[in-house]
Amino acid sequence: MNTTTETLVMGIVGTGLMGRGIAQIAAQAGIVVRLFDNRAGAALEAREAIAATLGKLADKGKLDAAALDAALGRLHVADALNGLADCRVVVEAIVENLDAKRALFRELEDVVGDDCLLATNTSSLSVTAIASACRLPGRVGGFHFFSPVPLMKVVEVIDSELGETWVGDTLTALAQRVGHRPIRTRDTPGFVVNHAGRAYGTEALRILGEGIAEPAAIDRILRAAGFRMGPFELFDMIGLDVSQPVMESIYDQYFQEPRYRPSPITRQRLAAGLLGRKSGRGFYVYEDGKAVVPPLPAAPTAGATPIWVSARNPLLREQVVALLRAGGGVIDAGERPSAGSACIVLPVGGDATTAVLDEQLDPRRSVALDPILIDRQLTLMTTPVTERASRDAVWGALGGAGLPLTVIHDSAGFVAQRVLAMIVNIGCDIAQQRIAAPADIDDAVTLGLGYPKGPLALGDSLGAGTVLRILNGLHDFYQDPRYRPSPWLLRRARLGVSLLTPEA
Ligand SMILES: NC(=O)c1ccc[n+]([C@@H]2O[C@H](COP(=O)([O-])OP(=O)(O)OC[C@H]3O[C@@H](n4cnc5c(N)ncnc54)[C@H](O)[C@@H]3O)[C@@H](O)[C@H]2O)c1
Structure with a gap:
């Protein structure tokens, strides 16, 4: 099927939130659209709603009068499913129910030609399970848009287990034609974005x-x-x-x-x-x-208690000492802390208690500071026995450093370390399962979820070795397979290569 030059006729079944959005971008891209909904009057309402949206775009100068007229001229209401007989592709956006979708696809096969592509916008059902109800299951594919469709410029193109290659290829070309970034994915739960x-x-x-x-x-x-x-x-x-x-x-x-x-x-x-x-x-x-939003608890004022910082990572120590000085803290620069000093440890993937005991410090006088993203924010973590005076001495000194500061209870991996490491690990496992190509996984996540980086680029920026250390720390501490590292991460960390490295 040539989706770029011929006048393509597309059917949309189910003209609610998603069907309308898909119809709008298709009509704007020069595609003739036939709208059908089984609730009487719904398709007409959808056409009117799309016309109103396009009218607003024209008022704002984002669409010229000719383009507005042309797009409206391409939107047709079908009173019955039969009205979709000349469609070369039909996109279904009805209720999220497997039986309803399977019944609709069977009915559609009696209406459209044998070469008509049938696509489903399902977000959680198996495309394969929908396809398997069809006489010609090879022509069925997933076309998963996100809401609001005209603004979320990404669409997952899902190859079912029964799908023929041309189906995914055609939907990929169609996505590009309507100005969306196609993400080609295998038919697995949550596809890429929701996974x-x-x-x-x-x-x-x-x-x-x-x-x-x-x-x-x-x-x-x-x-x-x-x-x-x-x-x-x-x-x-x-x-x-x-x-x-x-x-x-x-x-x-x-x-x-x-x-x-x-x-x-x-x-x-x-x-x-x-x-x-x-x-x-x-x-x-x-x-x-x-x-x-509850207000941030005020930082205590920096007192006279000297503060000692772990020297396991000398560069990091320098950074923390600079922050403490900026906040008016008194530094204990000794190799080991003096008896009255408060202590800071800087664990990666560990909790405060384990890190403090590991450095043979007094847990009552010690806290941990998250060394990750230390230039943007400070997270301070206490052991269960940290005394208030020691905590407040560090909090007071760091609180004056001008960065947002949050005090939390003991956690292997603080907050940011463990959440970021989990995002990277799941992204890695999506790559490992060959659900989508590495670069597609990252684009799906930045466009579909709005994260600042895709999981694989995020892992590269933290360092695959660091992410592995965090996960191993969490895994050792909690003894929970939730934290076991993905083989994709493990191997690339060992090889010292980018997490975006695909296999030949
Ligand atoms: N809402 C979202 O953010 C979102 C995002 C991605 C995918 N989806 C998926 O898109 C599909 C539609 O979701 P929505 O939010 O647009 O729902 P919606 O309720 O806004 O619209 C569904 C429309 O389908 C019609 N309909 C129901 N059964 C029908 C049938 N058998 N034949 C013809 N028309 C029928 C309804 O009358 C309604 O107008 C679902 O599969 C949903 O999971 C939704």
């Missing part, structure tokens, strides 16, 4: 569940790490009624893979109706549509 997105929220929930830090503190740390929204702000925006079923479904579809394990916290909160922004209360309380 790669498992780490951020679930690891944050583990941190919360362990009593390490409150949602606002975790959000603050991860925003400082470069994310547009913290995980709990994101849960609140999406709503637990949407995100909890996705977490449970991907976990179950991967047969309880511990890396994707959801949390009882969100199950319980969903049962309580604490959905997020839409219910007025989620992890935050909303007043006049705005989250009430």
